[in-house]
Amino acid sequence: MTAPYDPNDREKVVAKLPAELRKELKVRAAELGKDIQDAVTEGVEAWRQAQNRPAVDTAGGTSFATYLPAGLYGKLKENCKARSITYNQGIAQSIRLWLDDNPSPRPRPARVTGARRIIFGNQKGGVGKTSVSAGVAQALAETGHRTLLIDFDPQGHLTKQLGYPMLDIDEASLAKHMLKEAKGDLSELLVPIKGGDFEDHLWLLPACKDAFLLDAKLATAKAVRIKETALEKALEPLEQDFDYIVVDCPPSLGYSMDTALYYCRTRDGEEPSTSGIVVPVLAEDSSADAYDMLYDQVQDLIEDMDIHIALLGFVVNMYDSRKGYVATSSLDEWRNIGEPPVLAVVPELKDQREAVRVKKPLLVHAPYGDQADVMRTVARRISA
Known part of the structure; x- marks a missing residue:
């Protein structure tokens, strides 16, 4: 009919x-x-x-x-x-x-590998890693998944945009736990993110200014493979408490990024693409150049350590077709790559900028806007 x-x-x-x-x-x-x-x-x-x-x-x-x-x-x-x-x-x-x-499907068997680990990375700054990782984490939590959002960027934009203070340089931090310089449990640093339909399901691990020192200290670490495994060893005690761990990565190709990439690798016994990296990009040429460098880093790590890292897809951020041929042709090129796919296109709107201005999560400030809907689309596609 x-x-x-x-x-x-x-x-x-x-x-x-x-x-x-x-x-x-x-x-x-x-x-x-x-x-x-x-x-x-x-x-x-x-x-x-x-x-x-x-x-x-x-x-x-x-x-x-x-x-x-x-x-x-x-x-x-x-x-x-x-x-x-x-x-x-x-x-x-x-x-x-x-x-x-439409009843709920049968629950999936418990994962033996702990939380699914999704990192958001791109060597180029200003592509929206912070806004996209935060929005997707909110969308995952909104659907009932216990989600941990980690500010792994020493600039701390994620922490500040959500209205939380950065950890003091003399306090315990993720970096100190990675370097085994901190006492106590990492869980003591987590703060709940309030508001919206994700409340009671979303937590933040704030940034600390000492993260600027992390690359240098990892470079001089004497322990074998600490450069790659440091983030995983620090977060391991938290994994059974969460369904998803979402990491907002620094805009660099240094050791910090190596340890994040290793953390999102496909583990033994884990289904393909359960964890991996999402790459936020812009519809312009410099994003493509930055992705080429990131891709090389991923491939080098895969070959060096004999692991698999899933490239889950691109999110084309701040897209505005009114910018003309440069934007539209660049979007076509991202889509033509095929694998990894373009997960979603985030329109250039005021919602995210306003949310940052008032220091509120996007899905609280504008829960029914087009940008919020795109975040839900990305969350749905990576959790399928």
Whole structure:
């Protein structure tokens, strides 16, 4: 049967939904690998054919936005009016029906290798490693995954953008734990990131100014292979507490990057592409040059240590087609690489800049914007 609307012609729909229903929808859609807007569309279509659906408690609802096909949007309003219920109640019942019709898949067996390890790296600065790694970590946590976000860049932009202070140079830090110069547990340094639907599932390991010294100290370390294994040994005690560990890497090709690359390698017994590196880039030539250098570093480490490192894909950040041929042709070139694939294209919008300005996570400041949706797309693709 042909739908009486063009599924590609969508318009924004805003409703008030209880937090638990929103979270359940996001988790279930992620589990099934489905876009939220498609899940809601299926729910609305099914609800229009259903009769006598039980009411959903929408008390205390907060704003929820998605996109429905324009024709379906109007018909939903007509159905709600005919059934003498509010539009919010119609959306809530539709989502509840979709959840009931699409149960959660069986849980996967426990991973013997601990948390999945996703690093975000590119030798070139200014490509958005920090904004993309933070947004994807929020999206992973939003779907119920316990996620640790690590600021591994000595500049500390991630820590500061989220509104947290950097660790004092005299305090314990990740770098000191990597060099076995710190006392206590690394877990004592973690801080919970509050807000949004990811609350209670997302933690930050803040940056410390002493990270500027890490490359030099790793270079002079006498222990065999400490350069590559230092990050893994420091984080190992935390892995069983998290589903994902996301690392915002420094913009360099030094020893710190080597230890991050080694950390995201495919471990014995781990399925391919379970962990790996995501490369944020821009739609311009300097990003391609920087990627060539990063690729060489990855291949050298693979050959030197006889390991496998999965290149999970590119995220083309801050894309604006109005910049003309340079932007559009560069995007085509990223896509034409094929492997690794382009996971998503982040549009050049004000949402992320505003979030940084007010020191809030993107998925708190603009949870229903296009940039937030792209972060969810990347999270869904790397967690599939």
